[in-house]
Amino acid sequence: MSMVYAGICCHAPGITSRPEIANQKDLASLLSQFDRLRDEIKTSRPDAIFLISAEHYANFFNNNMPTYAVGMANHYEGPIEDPEWLGIDRVNIPGDLDLSKKLISLLLHDIDVSYVEEWKFDHGMMVPLHHLTPDYDIPVIPSNINCQSPPFTPLSRSYEFGRALRKAFDNVPERIAIIGTGGTSHWPCTPDSGKINEVWDREFLGYWQENNRTAMTAYKDNEILTSAGQGAFEIRTSIAIAGAAGGKGDVYFYEPIPEFACGCLVASMQVK
Numbered sequence: 641m642s643m644v645y646a647g648i649c650c651h652a653p654g655i656t657s658r659p660e661i662a663n664q665k666d667l668a669s670l671l672s673q674f675d676r677l678r679d680e681i682k683t684s685r686p687d688a689i690f691l692i693s694a695e696h697y698a699n700f701f702n703n704n705m706p707t708y709a710v711g712m713a714n715h716y717e718g719p720i721e722d723p724e725w726l727g728i729d730r731v732n733i734p735g736d737l738d739l740s741k742k743l744i745s746l747l748l749h750d751i752d753v754s755y756v757e758e759w760k761f762d763h764g765m766m767v768p769l770h771h772l773t774p775d776y777d778i779p780v781i782p783s784n785i786n787c788q789s790p791p792f793t794p795l796s797r798s799y800e801f802g803r804a805l806r807k808a809f810d811n812v813p814e815r816i817a818i819i820g821t822g823g824t825s826h827w828p829c830t831p832d833s834g835k836i837n838e839v840w841d842r843e844f845l846g847y848w849q850e851n852n853r854t855a856m857t858a859y860k861d862n863e864i865l866t867s868a869g870q871g872a873f874e875i876r877t878s879i880a881i882a883g884a885a886g887g888k889g890d891v892y893f894y895e896p897i898p899e900f901a902c903g904c905l906v907a908s909m910q911v912k
């Protein structure tokens with residue numbers, strides 16, 4: 641078994657761009673749980689972090705939108721946003737070209753992924769990495785699920801993507817930590833930005849903790865849009881982690897932080 645860790649977290653840009661506007665007690669709790677995840681990842685001694693995000697029209701556009709993409713390079717750059725605005729310096733992030741090639745080749749037996757040789761990470765990757773590997777000393781293999789522009793991959797296929805990843809990880813000797821980053825309910829860049837459906841979020845996270853595949857994949861996109869906003873299409877990243885890990889989840893932190901326009905989340909999942 642070469643999958644050594646699994647977790648999920650939020651990636652709201654406000655966490656680094658305007659931390660002062662949040663309730664400082666909630667912010668401190670959130671940051672302490674990011675630290676916990678960082679320490680657990682380090683303790684698992686990964687050779688690479690496989691980071692599944694849901695990016696926001698930074699690298700992929702509607703002229704050619706991959707449903708599933710995996711990075712295949714020895715380094716990446718980020719953030720693509722103004723570093724001063726995001727509060728994260730522009731850096732080179734190490735990748736692992738050979739491991740990417742091996743994983744992509746294995747994945748293609750089960751799921752048709754695109755590969756990406758140039759990738760400028762947006763806040764969806766940089767906010768988690770800033771907290772989870774602040775020295776950028778662990779190679780990162782980025783991955784993206786299209787959660788921005790319909791038609792989307794079905795939720796059940798996101799779970800299968802996770803299962804395919806696990807199968808691939810189990811066939812390479814490298815130790816891999818997998819992290820998913822995406823939101824639950826939120827309405828970013830709309831007049832409803834700041835609105836959060838905490839009940840919906842806690843229900844989804846309950847299913848996620850149980851690794852209840854049937855319940856997690858039963859949501860319909862039109863219901864998600866109505867109840868949880870277009871930002872909640874990003875639950876595909878968390879569902880993929882559940883498929884990869886196969887165990888039960890443990891939510892370390894979840895609180896609505898309206899100033900960051902989402903419920904903020906940090907959680908791990910048992911690798912089974």
Ligand SMILES: [Fe+2]
Pocket residue numbers: 651694696764822823874
């Ligand atoms: Fe996002």
